[in-house]
Amino acid sequence: MLAAIDLGSNSFHMVVAQQQLGQLRIVDRLREMVRMAEGLDAKGKLDRKVEDRAIACLERFGQRIRGIPAVHVRALATNSVRALAEPQSFLVRAEAALGHAIEVVAGREEARLVYLGVAQANPTRDGSLRMVMDIGGGSTETIIGRGLDPIERESLQVGCVTTTRRFFSDGKLTRKRWRQGLIEVAAEFQQFALTYRQLGWSEAIGSSGTIKAIGKVCKEMKLTNGEITPVALWTLREHVLSFGSVDEIELPDLNEDRKPVIAGGILVLEAAFSALGIREMRVSKDAMREGILYDMAGRFGGVDPRESSIDALMLRYGVDTAQASRVDKTARSLFKQVAKTWKLDSDDMARLSWAARVHELGLAIAHSQYQVHGAYVLQNSDMAGFTFQEQQQLACIVRNQRRSISRSSLAALPDRVRPSTRRLVMLLRIAVLLHRSHEDERIKRKRLIARGNSLTLELNERWLDARPLLRTDLESAPEELKGLGIKLTIRLV
Known part of the structure; x- marks a missing residue:
């Protein structure tokens, strides 16, 4: 049994799978809308209520995986934990609640895992390039890769939660704010747009809850068959703006817990389409948590x-x-x-x-x-x-x-x-x-014995006598080791 936990800025996800004959079979999925990014202020301090909400979620996750060995569990935290002024104080509570270690990944490593999850679920045979995008609560990852290998990876500090807070903090939706948001977010994508356009891609695939939600809405509104296009995005944007307020947004097949942040998600995706020249994006059911699973399985298999x-x-x-x-x-x-x-x-x-x-x-x-x-x-x-x-x-x-x-x-x-x-x-x-x-020579009679925080290193006396510099270094070692709290003794034999 393997378990992967993704502590996203918007949602926490957990996938439990069984590895059989080199294949992964999903046996359980858990997801809770925590919205960590919502409780994070400009100084990197996390609102206590939001933190308690996150801890309560991890306690429930921990109960589900209590019987799985620690080596088979991998929990990764993303942008909101990266942005904390004191991440360790949160991680101590979080690890105690989950019952397992939690590690923080950089944006580009997050992008690699997103791509791995999407690529495994959407195999190609022709070896063509494809572009993968994941819009989270606090960051957006964009990757170009071939097969299972990412070639270009980028992570931007724009997400559905942070963008909604940044441009519609009071809940009002106006055309002027949307236009300003598009300009600023598109400028972020412009940093690597030329590189991506020159590489090109045969297909674009979106993952994560935000893009999946937008794809479902496009289908329900009969704008597309579930894929996302520029025309569908523009129509969706006009529909959202017509409500005038974030609280009043009503879109078909959109979950209640995603309504408060969907405006920011649509804005980020529209900016990406514009800056990168995306003509169509289909939606993947798999994302980073599946990537974590495949990465774990690969490590066990020697990759x-x-x-x-x-x-x-x-x-x-x-x-x-x-x-x-x-x-x-x-x-x-x-x-x-x-x-x-x-x-x-x-x-x-x-x-x-x-x-x-x-x-x-x-x-x-x-x-x-x-x-x-x-x-x-x-x-x-x-x-x-x-x-x-x-x-x-x-x-x-x-x-x-x-x-x-x-x-x-x-x-x-x-x-x-x-x-x-x-x-x-x-x-x-x-x-x-x-x-x-x-x-390039063999060290004669090298033996190390440990007892608590004490070490005894046995070396051949004649061999060491022929190396006065090494002998001097070893004699001065105890003074340099005080900060380690380990005592080293040299025994000549």
Whole structure:
């Protein structure tokens, strides 16, 4: 059993599926209109009533997936949590309610997952390009891809909730406001419109509740057969404006909980059609939550986009692959010796391996403080498959591979990953030290023993005597490790 939870700015969704013979069979769906974006002010503070509404929803979701192992559950938060001034205070409550970890994804990673969900549900055989769009409560994702692979991904800070609040905050619908809204929102799409138009696409597909709702209304009004066209959008806009007020909007087959934000959704879609030159858009039943499911299933099957992201960074920054491989091999060897005692799992092993492979990434910028440069790149790069927290954790491990420990980088991590991150930092530091000379040779008699927060590293005495620089580094290590809370002892044998 697998469960995917999408904490959107407008709705929270959960999909539970069973994986059989490589196929996913949906067994349950839950959706609640939470409207997180509605309770978010300009300073990033969340209204307490809206927060309580979100927590209550997650408690219900948590009850449904109580029997599913944590490794089979993935919960991702999007734009509204990204916009919080103090996201961690909300996430602590939210994780306790759900009973599982919740991670925050960047806009482009959200776009990748949207595309994956839509592409899996709408397979093509000719390999042609297609454009996928998802209008959420606080952001809009636009992607061009081929097959299952996204080529261009963009995320804009415009959504049905935020756009309705921005242009119709008092509930009044006027032609002047709509025209101003179209100008401003279309300007956002113009940032990448030329690139998209030059690439082109054979079909446009829309996902998410907003676009699905607009498609249903177009069908009920007999404007189309369910697809969305420019003429249908213009007709729908004129119909909406005729009501004069958001509260008075009445559209066929439109749910009550979507009425307060449908004006903003139509405006965003009309602006996108205009700026990108979309002639027709059909609607997909699948979206980001299905993308999360397929992404999880792919990881279990050995297809992890995070591996490709690490390889791409190594290539882009000219990482010494031989040295990276040496450090990676030693780090994994040390990990296996202490994993049981330190209660580290396969996910921790993957994080340590990734950090080892890119630990010298910062050398492309400068040798001085290269661990700081590397950490900055890792924390701020667009890395497919990684969440904000995963990038933050990876950056922390790389930042603390040498010199003094950055307590602030550790303090910024969620409480649940801080203890394991300290231990992964320790293992990487030892591996980096042992290979400081960049020599391609076997380290004689390397053994690591863990007891609580104490480590004993056994090394061959003659081998170490031939390496005075390494010996000096190891002797100074205890002073540099104070910020980790781990004691390292060297035993010569």
